[in-house]
Amino acid sequence: MIAKVEPLTPARALRGPFDYLLAGPMERVDVGSMLVVPFGRRRMLGVVVGVAEESELPAERLTEPIAALEADVPASLVRLGLWVAREYVSTPARGLALVLPPGTGVGSARPLIPKRALRAAVTPAGETAVAGSERLGPRQRAALELLGGGPLSAATLARRAGCDHSTLRSLERRGLLRLDYAAAPPRRPSVEAVGARATRVELTGAQRAAVDTIEARLDDPVGKPLLLHGVTGSGKTEVYLRAVAAVLERGRSAIVLVPEIALTPQTAGRFVERFGESVAIMHSRLSARERYDEWWRMRRREARVCVGPRSAVFAPFADLGLIVVDEEHDGSYKQEGDPRYDARTVAERRAVEEGVLLVAGSATPRPESALRYERLGLPERVDGRGLPPVELCAIAGAAGPLHERTRQALSEVRRRGEKAIVLLNRRGWSNFLSCRDCGRVWECPNCDVTLVMHRAAAEVACHHCGHRQAVPGSCPDCGSVSVARHGAGTEQLERELERLVAPLPVFRLDSDVAVAGGIESVLRRFEEAPAAVLVGTQMVAKGHDFPDVTLGVVLDADATLRFPDFRAEERTFALVAQLAGRSGRGPRGGRVIVQALDPAARALGYAARHDSHGFLEGELARRKLLAYPPYGHLIRVVCSSAESGPETAAADALRRRIERASVPVMGPAPLFRRQGRHRAQLVVRAHERAAAIAAVREAVEAVADERRHGQVSFAVDVDPG
Ligand code: ADP
Ligand code: ZN
Ligand code: ZN
Numbered sequence: 001m002i003a004k005v006e007p008l009t010p011a012r013a014l015r016g017p018f019d020y021l022l023a024g025p026m027e028r029v030d031v032g033s034m035l036v037v038p039f040g041r042r043r044m045l046g047v048v049v050g051v052a053e054e055s056e057l058p059a060e061r062l063t064e065p066i067a068a069l070e071a072d073v074p075a076s077l078v079r080l081g082l083w084v085a086r087e088y089v090s091t092p093a094r095g096l097a098l099v100l101p102p103g104t105g106v107g108s109a110r111p112l113i114p115k116r117a118l119r120a121a122v123t124p125a126g127e128t129a130v131a132g133s134e135r136l137g138p139r140q141r142a143a144l145e146l147l148g149g150g151p152l153s154a155a156t157l158a159r160r161a162g163c164d165h166s167t168l169r170s171l172e173r174r175g176l177l178r179l180d181y182a183a184a185p186p187r188r189p190s191v192e193a194v195g196a197r198a199t200r201v202e203l204t205g206a207q208r209a210a211v212d213t214i215e216a217r218l219d220d221p222v223g224k225p226l227l228l229h230g231v232t233g234s235g236k237t238e239v240y241l242r243a244v245a246a247v248l249e250r251g252r253s254a255i256v257l258v259p260e261i262a263l264t265p266q267t268a269g270r271f272v273e274r275f276g277e278s279v280a281i282m283h284s285r286l287s288a289r290e291r292y293d294e295w296w297r298m299r300r301r302e303a304r305v306c307v308g309p310r311s312a313v314f315a316p317f318a319d320l321g322l323i324v325v326d327e328e329h330d331g332s333y334k335q336e337g338d339p340r341y342d343a344r345t346v347a348e349r350r351a352v353e354e355g356v357l358l359v360a361g362s363a364t365p366r367p368e369s370a371l372r373y374e375r376l377g378l379p380e381r382v383d384g385r386g387l388p389p390v391e392l393c394a395i396a397g398a399a400g401p402l403h404e405r406t407r408q409a410l411s412e413v414r415r416r417g418e419k420a421i422v423l424l425n426r427r428g429w430s431n432f433l434s435c436r437d438c439g440r441v442w443e444c445p446n447c448d449v450t451l452v453m454h455r456a457a458a459e460v461a462c463h464h465c466g467h468r469q470a471v472p473g474s475c476p477d478c479g480s481v482s483v484a485r486h487g488a489g490t491e492q493l494e495r496e497l498e499r500l501v502a503p504l505p506v507f508r509l510d511s512d513v514a515v516a517g518g519i520e521s522v523l524r525r526f527e528e529a530p531a532a533v534l535v536g537t538q539m540v541a542k543g544h545d546f547p548d549v550t551l552g553v554v555l556d557a558d559a560t561l562r563f564p565d566f567r568a569e570e571r572t573f574a575l576v577a578q579l580a581g582r583s584g585r586g587p588r589g590g591r592v593i594v595q596a597l598d599p600a601a602r603a604l605g606y607a608a609r610h611d612s613h614g615f616l617e618g619e620l621a622r623r624k625l626l627a628y629p630p631y632g633h634l635i636r637v638v639c640s641s642a643e644s645g646p647e648t649a650a651a652d653a654l655r656r657r658i659e660r661a662s663v664p665v666m667g668p669a670p671l672f673r674r675q676g677r678h679r680a681q682l683v684v685r686a687h688e689r690a691a692a693i694a695a696v697r698e699a700v701e702a703v704a705d706e707r708r709h710g711q712v713s714f715a716v717d718v719d720p721g
Contacts, residue, residue, distance in 0.1 A: 003029050003065070004050035005037055006082075006092045008104070012704065016092060018046075019055040021062040025166040028068075031075040034100070035065040045069075045104070047096050049078055070118060071101045071299075074318040076354055081314075083349060089697045089716040090339035098341075099314045101299075102291035118154040118179055120168060122147035126176035139163035140171055147177060154179060180300060201382075203242070207235055210376045211242045214359060218246055218321060221357040225348060227328075227369050228361035230378025231387060231610065232581020233545070236361045237267055239378075240324045241274050243359060244305055248278065252321030252356075253304045257343055259330040260284065260309055262519040263542045267326060271307045280315070282308025310335060310343030313350065320356050323347045327543055328360035328369060329574050334721035342719050344369075363581055363612065364574040367623060368630040370616045381585070388552070388584035390576075390592040390608040392599035401488045403595050406553055407500065410533070413551050414501040417531040418588065420551035423579045424493050425537050425559060427510040428452040431487030433460065433472065437480035442472060448672040454512065455491055465675040493555070494535050501533050509536030541579040547586035551593070552579050557604055558596040566628045567721070569603045573615050576607035627685060629719065635684040635696050636717040639668070640677040643711070650712040651680040654699045658684060661695035677713075693718060 003026075004017040020037055022029050029035065033048045043066055055062055077099040085095025097104065122130075122144055129136060130144045143161040146152065152160075154168055161167075171177045203211065210228060217226065230236045240256060247254045261268050261283045272279050280294040280303035297303040299316045306315035310333050313323070325333070325344055333343040344360065351358035360369055381387065393403050401424070402410075413420045432450035433442045442451045444462035451460035453471060461468040474481045488496075494508045507526045509519065519539070526534045527546060534540055560572045576594055584590025596604055606615035624631045639650040651668035658665045667682040686692035700714050 001027055001029075002052045002055045002062075003033070003035065003048045004052065005035055005046035005065075006049045006096055007037070007039055007044045007046040008093045008097060008100075009044060010091075010093065012091055012701075016046075017049050019052075019057055019062060021055075021059075021064050022051075023064060025164065025169075026065055026068060028166065028169055029065070030072075032073045032078050034069040034071055034073075034104070036067045036069070037065045038063050047073075047078060047100065049082065049092075049096075071104075073099050073101075073299075073316055076318070076350075077314060077316060079353065080346070080350055084339055084341050084346060086697075087345075087349075087693065088339035088341050088718050089693065089700060094339055098311070098339075099316070101295050101316075103288050119151050120147060120154045120157050121151035121178050121180075123176060123178055125174075126171070129176050137167075139167055140176075143168065143171065144176060201235075201238060203238065204235065204378075204380075204382055206230075206378045206380065207239050207242075207382075210239050210378065211246075213376055214239070214243045214357070215246050217357050218243075218250065221351075221355055224372065224374045225351065225358035225360060225369075227365055227373035227375050228359055228378065229365055229370070229375050229612070230361065230363060231381060232363045232578065233381040233383075233385075233585050234363075234378035235382040236326070236378065237270055240326065240359070240361070241270060243322060243324065244271070244275070247321040248275070248304055250321055252319045253298075253301075253315075253317035254306070254322040254324065255312055255315050255317070255320065255347075256305065256307045256324045256326065257312055257333070257347065258307060258309060258326045259332045259542060261307070262514070263539055264327075264544070265520055265523070266545055267543060268307050271305060275305055277302070278304045280306045280308075282306060282312045282315075284309060310341075313343045313346050320350070320354050322356055323351050323358045325358070325360040328362045329364050329366050329570075330542075331571075331721050334719075338715070340715070340717045340720075342721070345719065364577045365612070365616070367570065367616055367619050371620060371630050385584065385589065387610045388580060388590040388592050390580055390594060390610070392594050392596065392604055392608050394599050395595045395597065401493060401496065401555055402500075403593070406555075406593050406595060409551050409553070409591065409593055410497070410500055413531070413533070414504050416550075417504075418550040419526070419529075419531060419546065419548050420501075420533045420553065421540050421549055421579065421582050422493065422497065422533060422535040422553040422555065423538065423540050423575070424488075424490050424535070424555040425575070426487070426489040426556070427463075427491065427512055427537055428461070428489035429455040429491045430485035431489065434484050434486065435475040435478060435480055436482040436484050438475060438478040440475050440477045446676040447674045452489065453485060490536055497533055497535055504531050504533060505529055506533045506535060509534060509539045511537070511539075514539075538575055541575055541582065543578075544582055545585060546582065548588070549583050549585065550588050550590040552583035552590065553592070554579050554594045556596065557594045558598055558601050561598075561601055561603065566623075566626070566634075569619060569622075572601070573603040573607050573612075573619075576604060577610065577612065580607065580610070627687070632685050632687055633689040633692060633718075634720055635686075635692055636720045637682045637684075637696060637700065638671065638679055638715045638717070639681075639712050640674075640679045640715070641712045642677060644678045646709065646712050647678050647680045650703055650709040650714070651682055653703045653706070653709065654714075655682055657699035657702060658682070658695050661691070661698070663688075663692050663695040 001022040003020045003022050006016045035046050037046050081096040081099040085092045126144050172179050244254045258267050280298050306312045335341050395403050430453040444467050447464045453460050459468045490510045497506045507522050509522050526532050561568050580592040583592050639647040641647040665684045668680040671679040671681050684692050
C-alpha cells in the first residue's frame with residue numbers, strides 16, 4: 001500500500017503530496033493518520049491525505065514512514081482542511097494544520113503529544129470469544145485471556161502475550177478488545193457562568209415552531225441552512241439548546257460557534273449547565289495542554305458538544321449532526337492570518353459535505369445569509385415586552401462627547417439606581433496629539449497613522465503595530481510645550497462618566513482591560529452591582545443578557561460609516577441595533593439614545609426603528625446594483641515590502657496575470673504603510689467565484705516564484721470582512 005503524505009512544512013514551494021510505502025504494522029495507516037516521514041535528510045511530520053494500491057514512482061525510490069502517531073483525524077476533516085487551503089489560496093500544510101490536534105502547527109517537528117500509555121481492555125464480545133469457540137490465533141487468545149484480569153497497557157500486554165501491536169489492532173477491529181488512552185483525567189477548563197440561569201423554561205410559540213422545524217430537518221438535512229432571525233432577547237440560545245439536545249438524542253455530536261467565549265460567558269455557561277461533561281469548551285485562553293485535552297475528549301467521544309470561537313468549526317467529530325453559528329453577523333468569524341478563512345463559509349461547506357444541518361442565528365443577520373438561507377423568525381422578546389424606544393440626536397464634533405439628553409438620561413439612571421451601557425468604539429484617552437504652534441502631528445514611526453494617547457499608561461501607542469512611547473511634553477520640531485489633545489476615547493469617557501454618575505461605579509470594557517481575565521471580571525462586577533454604568537468599545541454590544549439595564553447609549557454612532565468600505569452600513573446597523581438590544585430586558589423597561597454627526601443616515605434610521613427587514617431589503621438592492629456580495633465575490637490581494645516600489649511592481653505583475661484569465665481586477669491602490677511595510681492592494685470583483693479564486697491562486701504562485709519579487713509578501717483575502 002502507498003500513503004500519499006502532505007508534509008507539514010511552511011515552504012510554499014514544496015508541492016506534495018509525496019508517496020510512502022506502507023508495510024507491516026503501518027498497513028493500518030489511513031487517510032487522517034499522522035506520520036513521521038523521512039524527507040531528504042530530514043524527518044518531517046506529515047498527514048496522510050490518500051492511500052493507493054500503487055505508486056507512479058519506481059519501487060527503489062519509495063521509502064517507508066519512520067513512525068505513526070497515535071493521534072489521527074477523521075478523513076472528512078482532512079478533506080475540509082485541503083478545501084480551506086484551496087479556497088483561501090493558502091498551502092495544504094496550513095489548511096491541514098487547522099484540523100490537526102492543537103499544537104501540531106506547521107513546521108513543528110515535535111507536536112505536543114501527551115506521554116500516556118495506550119491501554120487495552122477486553123470487551124464483552126471478547127469475553128464471549130475466549131469462552132466460546134471463536135477462531136482465534138494462539139497469541140490473540142493469550143492476549144484476551146491476559147486481559148481477563150483487568151486492563152493492561154498495550155505495551156505490557158504485547159510483551160506478555162508475545163504478540164505485536166498489529167495483533168492488538170486486529171482484535172480491536174473485530175470488536176474483541178478496546179484500545180484507548182489511559183491518561184490522567186483531562187484538565188477541565190472552567191467557564192464562569194456569569195448570570196447563567198438553571199431554570200428550564202417553557203418555550204414560546206415561536207421558539208416551539210423553530211425547534212420543530214430544526215428537529216424535522218435534523219432527520220432530513222437536505223435543503224438550505226436555516227437562519228434563526230430573532231430580535232434581541234427573543235430566546236435564541238434556548239432554541240440552540242433544544243436543537244443540541246435533539247442531536248445528542250440521535251447519538252450524534254454538535255458544534256456551537258460563538259464569537260468569543262470571554263465576551264459571552266453566559267452562552268457557554270448555559271451549554272455547560274445543560275449538558276455538563278459532554279461539552280468541550282474551546283476558550284481562547286486555554287493553555288496548550290488544556291486545548292489538547294479537550295481535543296482528545298472530543299476525539300474519544302467523551303465530549304459530544306463543542307462550544308467555541310471560529311476554530312471550533314474544525315472539531316474532530318466523526319459523527320457530526322449539527323452546526324450552530326450564534327451571532328452570525330459577528331466579524332470575529334473571519335480569521336486574520338493565513339489562511340484567511342471565514343468560519344461561517346467553512347461551516348457551510350462542512351455541513352454540506354457531512355450531510356448535517358447548519359443553523360445560523362442573529363438579530364442582525366448578514367445580507368448574505370438573509371438572501372441564501374431559509375428564515376425562521378422569532379419576532380418578539382420572550383417576555384412579550386417591546387423593544388426599547390431609540391432616540392437619535394445630532395451632535396456637532398466640537399460640543400464635547402455627551403449630548404444634553406444623554407446627560408439627563410444618565411442622571412436619571414443615577415437617581416433611580418439603575419444600570420446603563422455606553423458604547424464608544426474608540427479606545428484610549430485621545431485620538432491624536434498635535435503641536436499648537438507648528439501643527440506637528442504625532443505619528444507612528446512604522447505605520448502612516450496617528451498615535452493614540454493612553455493616559456493611565458502615560459504613553460502614546462499605535463493601534464496597528466503596538467509601537468509605544470512616552471506622552472510628549474514638548475514638540476521635537478519647534479520646541480513648543482503646547483500640545484493639543486484631540487478626540488475622546490473610552491478611557492477619557494470613563495472619567496467623565498464617573499464625574500456624572502457618582503457614586504455609581506463605572507466599569508470599562510475594551511481591549512486594554514482584556515488582559516488575563518479582565519473581561520470576565522468586568523462583566524461580573526457590572527452584573528453584581530445593584531446600579532452601575534458599563535462603558536466600552538463594541539465589546540459592550542455583544543450578546544450580554546443583563547435584565548436590569550434600562551439605558552443604552554451609542555456615541556459617535558456614524559463613525560463606522562466614515563470608512564470607505566462596502567460593509568460600513570451593515571456594521572453600523574448591527575452595532576447600533578445590538579447595543580439597543582442590551583437595554584430594557586427586564587420589568588423596568590428601557591430606552592436608547594444614539595448620538596451621531598448625521599442622525600439621518602439610513603443605517604441609523606433602520607436601527608432606531610428595530611427594522612432589520614427594511615434594512616436588509618435596502619442593503620440587498622444596493623449590493624445587487626454594485627455586484628457586491630452576495631451578488632458577486634470579492635478577493636483582495638495585498639502586496640507588501642520593506643522598501644517602497646517592489647510592492648507596486650508585484651501588484652502590477654499580478655494584475656496582468658489575473659486579467660489574462662479574463663477576471664476583472666481593480667488597482668493597484670496604495671494602502672497606508674503598516675508595521676514598516678509599504679503596501680499595494682488589488683481587488684477582484686467577480687461573478688464566477690471558482691474561476692476568480694483559481695486565477696488569483698495561479699497569479700500569486702507564479703509571481704511569488706519570480707526572483708525579482710523575492711522581497712514581496714502576498715496576502716490573499718477571499719471574502720474580505
Ligand atoms: P437572544 O439570544 O435571542 O438575545 P437569549 O437567548 O439571551 O436571547 O434569551 C434572553 C433571556 O430570555 C434569557 O435570560 C433566557 O434565559 C430567557 N428565555 C429564553 N426563552 C425563554 C422562555 N421561553 N420563557 C422565558 N424566558 C426565556
Ligand atoms: Zn511644534
Ligand atoms: Zn504602528
